[in-house]
Amino acid sequence: MSRLCKIVTLSLFIVFSTTLVKCETDFNATGVSELVGVIVIFRHGDRTPVQPYPNDPYKNESLWPVGFGQLTSVGKRRQLRLGQWLRSRYDGFLPDKYSEKDIYVRSTDVDRTLMSAEANLAGLYPPSGDQVWDQGLQWQPIPVHTIPEKEDYVLSGKKPCVKYNRLLRDLLKSPDFVNINRKNHDLYAYLTRYSGSLVNSLETLESLYNTLFIETIFNFTLPNWTVPVYPKKMRPFAELSFATLSFTEDLARLKTGPLITEMVNHFKERISYLERPEENNNEIKNTSVSSNGHFEKIEQPEVKSRKFWIYSAHDITIANVLQSLKLFQYHCPPYASTILIELRSLKSEYFVNIFYKNSTVPQQMKLKDCEFNCPFDKFLKIVEPLVIDAQTWQNECNTEDYDFEPLTIVVLIGLICFIFLSLFALKVCVGSLTDKKEHTKGYPYWRLANEEV
Amino acid sequence: MNTITLFFLVSFMSVGQNKKINGNLSLLQILFRHGERSPTETYNNDPYKNYDWPGGLGFLTNRGKMQMYTLGQQLRERYSDYLPEYYLPEEVLTYSSYSDRCLISAELLLAGLYPPVGQQIWNPDLLWQPIPVHYNPRNLDNIIAMKQPCKKYKEAFNEISAVRLNESIKKYPDIYRYLTEHTGSEIKTIGDIEFLYSTLEIEDLNNLTLPNWTKRYYPEPMKTLTAESLALYSYTPLLKRLSGGVFLKNVTDNMLQKVENNTTNKLILFSGHDLTVVNVMRSLGLDELLKPEFAATIIFELHKEREVKVLYKKNVNDDFNEMSIPGCQSSCELSNLVKVLDPVLPKNWNEECIKNVIV
Numbered sequence: 001m002s003r004l005c006k007i008v009t010l011s012l013f014i015v016f017s018t019t020l021v022k023c024e025t026d027f028n029a030t031g032v033s034e035l036v037g038v039i040v041i042f043r044h045g046d047r048t049p050v051q052p053y054p055n056d057p058y059k060n061e062s063l064w065p066v067g068f069g070q071l072t073s074v075g076k077r078r079q080l081r082l083g084q085w086l087r088s089r090y091d092g093f094l095p096d097k098y099s100e101k102d103i104y105v106r107s108t109d110v111d112r113t114l115m116s117a118e119a120n121l122a123g124l125y126p127p128s129g130d131q132v133w134d135q136g137l138q139w140q141p142i143p144v145h146t147i148p149e150k151e152d153y154v155l156s157g158k159k160p161c162v163k164y165n166r167l168l169r170d171l172l173k174s175p176d177f178v179n180i181n182r183k184n185h186d187l188y189a190y191l192t193r194y195s196g197s198l199v200n201s202l203e204t205l206e207s208l209y210n211t212l213f214i215e216t217i218f219n220f221t222l223p224n225w226t227v228p229v230y231p232k233k234m235r236p237f238a239e240l241s242f243a244t245l246s247f248t249e250d251l252a253r254l255k256t257g258p259l260i261t262e263m264v265n266h267f268k269e270r271i272s273y274l275e276r277p278e279e280n281n282n283e284i285k286n287t288s289v290s291s292n293g294h295f296e297k298i299e300q301p302e303v304k305s306r307k308f309w310i311y312s313a314h315d316i317t318i319a320n321v322l323q324s325l326k327l328f329q330y331h332c333p334p335y336a337s338t339i340l341i342e343l344r345s346l347k348s349e350y351f352v353n354i355f356y357k358n359s360t361v362p363q364q365m366k367l368k369d370c371e372f373n374c375p376f377d378k379f380l381k382i383v384e385p386l387v388i389d390a391q392t393w394q395n396e397c398n399t400e401d402y403d404f405e406p407l408t409i410v411v412l413i414g415l416i417c418f419i420f421l422s423l424f425a426l427k428v429c430v431g432s433l434t435d436k437k438e439h440t441k442g443y444p445y446w447r448l449a450n451e452e453v
Numbered sequence: 454m455n456t457i458t459l460f461f462l463v464s465f466m467s468v469g470q471n472k473k474i475n476g477n478l479s480l481l482q483i484l485f486r487h488g489e490r491s492p493t494e495t496y497n498n499d500p501y502k503n504y505d506w507p508g509g510l511g512f513l514t515n516r517g518k519m520q521m522y523t524l525g526q527q528l529r530e531r532y533s534d535y536l537p538e539y540y541l542p543e544e545v546l547t548y549s550s551y552s553d554r555c556l557i558s559a560e561l562l563l564a565g566l567y568p569p570v571g572q573q574i575w576n577p578d579l580l581w582q583p584i585p586v587h588y589n590p591r592n593l594d595n596i597i598a599m600k601q602p603c604k605k606y607k608e609a610f611n612e613i614s615a616v617r618l619n620e621s622i623k624k625y626p627d628i629y630r631y632l633t634e635h636t637g638s639e640i641k642t643i644g645d646i647e648f649l650y651s652t653l654e655i656e657d658l659n660n661l662t663l664p665n666w667t668k669r670y671y672p673e674p675m676k677t678l679t680a681e682s683l684a685l686y687s688y689t690p691l692l693k694r695l696s697g698g699v700f701l702k703n704v705t706d707n708m709l710q711k712v713e714n715n716t717t718n719k720l721i722l723f724s725g726h727d728l729t730v731v732n733v734m735r736s737l738g739l740d741e742l743l744k745p746e747f748a749a750t751i752i753f754e755l756h757k758e759r760e761v762k763v764l765y766k767k768n769v770n771d772d773f774n775e776m777s778i779p780g781c782q783s784s785c786e787l788s789n790l791v792k793v794l795d796p797v798l799p800k801n802w803n804e805e806c807i808k809n810v811i812v
Binding site: 065066067070071073076077080098099100101109110111114115116117118119122130131132133134136137138139140141142143144145146147148151293294295 | 507508509512513515518519522541542543553556557558560561564572573575576578579580581582583584585586587588589590593600607610614642644647682685686728
């Protein structure tokens, strides 16, 4: 009975979703507006927990099909299907045959995202015609570009930025967030006690939540202590944690601004290419023999004709982009969730459409102060506060530490001395302090456990 | 001088392609040149200037793709007792040069080396699995592409290039004028000849009839001059130290680390260029002129008794041939190898790129 129910729902869903996709292609075919550029940002496919918690009954890596933080077979299939879905949505716009002149794929430098990109491309570009290089294998290699994490300020946002870190600390010390942490004190203490790992922030809570979530997907029975807190009590805070990294415009500009800027530049270049194709047509063919040997030889000339860009990244990337565009509804972005940003043209006007696909059907996302078919100029105005070029980013991130006046330094030194003295004083009575802590430890958890959840 | 005489190849001990290497290995490091590609550039009067290379300029041809896939299968066969059939991320590290043809060469080799089996079959219709390939941007890569800017290196290179250019003019007084006139492009350095030769060679390999004027200098002496051009980048001990030496430092450090704290790595792959192969060869002390073919491969085997074996495979049809490293001929022990290579292993590359170091 329930199986029948599932099948009916599923087929209804498929019919519904295909009609929707059809509608969009029809919209395209009638000549109302023409698709001219697409940016795709997705989260990797299913993975194992990045890090189990100390008291985790499933912390033994051998219980898992692949190592911690790695992409699973389910994840590979999910990405392959997403690639196939992209093919069906953009077929006709994106040629069947792979060419570096159409598409550029960039991933964060992490195994699961690099592998997700490859699996996705296997679905998007099954070899055809003269690109079939092996009769027995329906796959062709496609370059996936990356950059080491410590250098990557665009996609992974892992390149260190002192100013950003300071701004984030300030945010987390602001009354609203302090209040959240205060209200969660009992929950944090409960989670810390039972998980064995320190939970004292939204971030650490989310990390534990995520591990528990994956264990339920793997049908692992969660320990009893999770019953009162997982998922219901933890979820809203895990979801909120995704909003924090780009919570304010200042944070968003430094964390997500470089990616937004790159996307805006892709579209700008696309438009100028479409408007002046003759200038860009003979870009590669004219590269003649260079005389500077291997040093100055640019082996990969800049390609200006691209119209499709894929970014393979993480849940926080999805959340950051949505939050920066003020489109984020608090949630944990699921595996292979995808943001589509489409550039359309109509009578030499350009429009931006944004979709978010976190299940089967992509939802239209309407920017604040702009209609769904957002004119490109208006779109530029909306994202303007986020746009930041590489040099500015680097300067702002670097200068933070040296931004002190002499007086401030004197005050700082005084402060440091004071802290040292206080620490020393504290150390004297540290024994009695810890004793007290031990005594009060048990009480709040009881209360929490008895609460209605 | 008709062909490049690879004397050292004669001294190779043929190991045989089918012979399996059993469990005596403890670390395997492999550097390979990408598979056959289309030309990266053309010359002004090239009759094939607008030839439609499938995949575009500088990309792998289908034959090139098959070469890399086959190389992967050959490695699987040779090392099947050492490398588990399951791909395990903690055992395998793949680094590539930034260029597309190297990235996909690495993907193809891995496809041949690790076809999914058993539980790793994630899609029964597709016997392939995704495996990550890492790389550094061009201007930060001093190991594979060796394009990270280095002042002292550039200076030393320019110096030796000028000397060798004059030598080549003495030897072939007319070649630069002749090629410039017929190509319609400026051919004035040994490097120019190298790039022109590469283009002609690829067109030739793909059955595109070369213009008659090429016959005077193609393939010889252009091929020899091409090998000479590649050799310039590691011509002197200093040049070796700042190019191929960086690679060898990496490789020997990996081996030392393996011996000391038994890292989980079993296989480290490097996907590079002909220039990478030449720089590494010459830094090993194997100075004979060499124009590496597509899919040319250098293998560094570290055995359990700390013995190091270095092998070379000219192309996919060649055997795995053991090479004898000057100064570390028979049963080359790791510590001895490090001692022999010491003059070319940079202590602090960044510093040596700025300061004068006595080599």
